[in-house]
Amino acid sequence: MSPDRRANAARHHLLSVLVENKAGVLARVAGLFSRRGYNIFSLAVAPTDDARFSRISIVVDVESSPLEQVVAQLDKLINVVEIGELHPDEAREAELLLVSVSADAGQRSQVIQLVGVFEGRIVDVGHDALTVMVAGTPDTLDDFEKLMVPYGIAGLQRSGRIALPKLVGRTSAGGRAELAVGIA
């Protein structure tokens, strides 16, 4: 993790927002952030196992006190059903990274070795470049990204963090994890 990423991490909060799966909901959520002056660091959205709902995972860049306000404002959106803040030590986080990295014949084996260490996959091969997919925790991906920099990164895309609460110690009677609702 680069120094400024670590510095920012304290201000980063992961919100897991269950929304109705309706047209325009993402615009309502994203619009609220910009209107109230909050920065979205990353955002991932997809339908849940119940097709009526989608889950949006938002990493928001705020101090902890205005976070309470953004959660309360989000909660006012009619299509927002449930909001939880997931603390890193109470959640399983994952992120996906795709990176195209320069690797000529002399460097290719080094890159492939690193991909192996990080349990990634080579998804595309060119004459002097490779495209690699790595899944893992955001920290792991930060480390991998940093290791790729010296080879020369031609393109990089991260999915943004997604997360669910840890099961151990937090399970409800039904066996499903319950979200800690963000504010009192």
Added chain:
Amino acid sequence: MELTGAQALVKSLEMQEVEVIFGLPGGAILPVYDPIIDSSIRHILVRHEQGAGHMAEGYAQATGRPGVAMVTSGPGATNVVTPLADAYMDSIPFVCVTGQVATSAIGTDAFQECDTTGITLGVTKHNWLVTDAADIPRVVREAFHVATTGRPGPVLIDVPKDVANATMEWYWPDGVDLPGYRPASTADPAAIQAAAELVRGAERPVIYAGGGILKSRASDALREFAELTGIPVVTTLMARGSFPDSHPLCLGMPGMHGNYTAVTSMQQADLLLALGSRFDDRVTGKISAFAPKAKVVHVDIDKAEIGKVRRPEVGIVADCRLAIEALSEAVRAAGPLDRSRIAPWIATLDQWRADYPYTYDRSEPDHGDLVPEGAGRRPTLKPQFVIECLRAATPPDTILASGVGQHQMWASQHWGFEYPNTWINSGGLGTMGFAVPAAIGAKVGRPDRMVWAVDGDGCFQMTAQELVTASAERIPVKIAILNNAYLGMVRQWQHMFYEERYSEVYLSPDLPDYVGWAESMGCVGLRVESPEEVTPAIEKANDIDDRPVVIDFRTDSMEQVFPMVSAGASNDEIIVHPSQRHLRAEATR
């Protein structure tokens, strides 16, 4: 029963017991205007869509029922953005129906197309783009539910032309299914208990009553609680009338132009009971210096208001009326209250009230800047005097609307409100031009009441054309223009903070000719230039009940609104009327 989407829309509005729609047709909304001919709902044809929106707001504020406006796509929709934003800021239940281009044309930059739901996203509580005629009854039901429950607010239903023309099988939904919408109602008993203990222990308590009192119909509950505890009440600009100004416990309006006692009572309080108020910057002044010694109990139906500006000791997310009733009950249950604890505080407040009433210079020589050379001198007409005369000459339950600016502050200061829902103004957004259409909407909703608007000459020029609507529809509102020939509040700020460098604020007292303009719009026009003409003109206006009346009061252009807390200053730095400054100087010595 098979209906078109348009018929289903009108029928849905009938099911919601809508009695009036303020609107103006156009291309995309044309299909909906056809079944309106056969509907029991009254339609009032406005002259500008902004007028429709403010009329719906005035109607809602006067009646407590949602106001409804209907306009076409594109410019029709953008013209109601201001009323939507206004209603959003002041939590007014307002349902707006907009036409939209056909679904096949959406996104093609079609004629009169705009992204109405996108544009209004930030100024509505929620909005809907209907893409299937079968959804119309459900969406209308949801829209009225959202607009009128919880913290009320504006909603918008955007109906594409092909959806209005399509057919559907009529149904009326049993209820609404909105899994993400759960408005608060009753208060947490533990929080009520904690608040009651603070009330019983306080020595310098103040009730800071906001617009939520009116929204939750909590006036009676508030009065009972205040009388039970003996705690004095300040009523914000949005809460004027929620607690009678004549009540011995009423301290009047706090804030930037509030009276000294209301402002200073909050500064010195040891307990602030914020009931349906939101710590608006116009009330708090510099927030870090606001009510520094006070513990805060904050009751609001909107959870996001609790702690948004000021972190309370006790936060209660609940309907204001239910919370106040529970609080009264909890205070009563804990045994007799020791009133002597707050007696010194009440004595202090009484002294301030005696020392610092609202005041103005009753008769100054004419400054002459509006009187042409050689035209002779006459006593200056003070705007506050006009309002006092108006108050004296009208029934106690008269509904008063106002625009935004000096006249609004004078009206709020000098009117003397006795009843809820008798004061209709634009508090949060500060929308100039609000008064005329809002007064019309109020009169439509309450034809039994006398409705006056106090307006500024600047404001009047923004929406005066709606008096044509009022004349055509026989809506006898009465408009008092306090014509000081200036954008007066801006002038006052330039006077105080820009070294009297007056930039672009002069409007002229007689361009336009307000009397001629009023008459051309089918109103009776009157002009008043001196104090002795004021009451006779008002009485003449009161006797006219078949058309609107406009009185052009030529008031002193130099008059300023006092007291005043400068923007960003602490409320402790309140600037009182010049005649009271020696008292302030003695007090702070």
